[in-house]
Amino acid sequence: MHTVALALYEGAMLFEAAAACEVFGVDRSELADPPDPWYEFRVCGPGQGRVGDWLRVDTPYGLDAVADADTVVVAACDVETGPPGDVVEAVRAAHGRGARIVALCTGAFVLAAAGLLDGRRATTHWMHAELLATRYPRVRVDPDVLYIDEGSVLTSAGKGAGLDLCLHVVRKDRGAAVANALARRLVVPPHRAGGQAQYVTAPVPDDAGRYGLADVLQWALARLHEPLTVADLAGRAGMSPRNLARHFNRALGMTPLHWLHAQRVHRAQELLETTDAGMEQIAARTGMGTAATLRRHFTRAVGVAPDTYRRTFRGSR
Incomplete structure (x- = not known):
């Protein structure tokens, strides 16, 4: 029987821990045909550790039980305080003995601290991806995807x-039929299209005023339906296109054209979420011209087609 150990620790996040318990800790033997024994599941960590901000759990196993597990699931951690040293050591030792290590959300910081992500692609919550890349520069952080499988x-x-x-792990271990049946049991999609880009909020240019860009940004946002160009932005700002590009890079970390394109996509997201406008109407109101152009640019930027995005988010506000 395949052993899965959930590594908990003081301050671990509740949702991710609960997801691992639901997927690996509840006996789903009947989903296979013929029935096949499910995982042997262990919750490991300090006794009466705090999970989330208000719940304390009694873990039946200590961190030493992580060492001989086949798969170790690492719950999310507080990125400000950082991962506990004993958890880092337990995860490093388990991987050294051949265990598969699965980090959920900011659990990636535990793996990075253990050196397991050096030279590898990894992801985490989009809000913390930049911090992960800065704190652990040897990790190749990809903030756009939902998950990354690097084997072990x-x-x-x-x-x-x-x-x-977690469903992906079940799919690898037990096949698509069992994973799909489990997803139906949990009332979630067996596989979601796209990546994190569809969930990232529009960046707020905090430094726009300091670099003299506040007026031109507000002016452009009110005219996204028009065929604006970089020359138009430069003219409004009273700068040359080259000087404008320097100011944009310092304030926003991107070119004027990139910013303009991103705002058109964000406006399309808002219209898809809050209106019943058709694709041609949205294309016109965002300055993308045609529905075909909208679909091409939106899918490239967000990772899913506009129709799929609308089905996901319609009515969420």
Whole structure:
């Protein structure tokens, strides 16, 4: 029987821990045909550890039980305080003995601290991806995907993506039929299209005023339906296109054209979420011209087609 150990610790996040318990800790033997023994599941960590901000759990196993597990699931951690040293050591030792390590959300910081992500692709919640890349520069952080499978080391984005990764593990271990049946039991999609880009909020240019861009940004946002160009933005700002590009890079970390394109996509997201407008109407109101152009640019930027995005988010506000 395949042993899965959930590594808990003081301050671990509740949702991700619960997702692992639901997927690996509840006997689903009957989903296979013929029935096949499910995972042997262990919750490991300090006794009466705090999970979330208000719950304390009695873990039946200590961290030493992580060492001989076949798969170790690492719950999300507080990125400000960082991962506990004993958990880092337990995970490193388990991987050294051949265990598969699965990090949910900011659990990636535990794996990075253990050196298991050096030279590997990894992901985490989009809000913390930049911090992961800065704190652990040897990790190749990809903030756009829901999860990454590097064989013996797997990482996921935030919250719901942790459940996606757990289902992916079941799919690898027991096949698509069992994973799909489990997803139906949990009332979640067996596989979600796209990546994290569809869940990222529009960046707020905090430094726009300091670099003299506040007026031109507001002016452009009111005219996204028009065929604006970089020359138009430069003219409004009273700068040359080259000088404008320097200011945009300093304030926003991107070119004027990139910013303009991103705002058109964000406006399309808002219209898809809050209106019943058709694709041609949305294309016109965002300055993308045609529905075909909208679909091409939106899918490239967000990772899913506009129709799929609308089905996911319609009515969420």
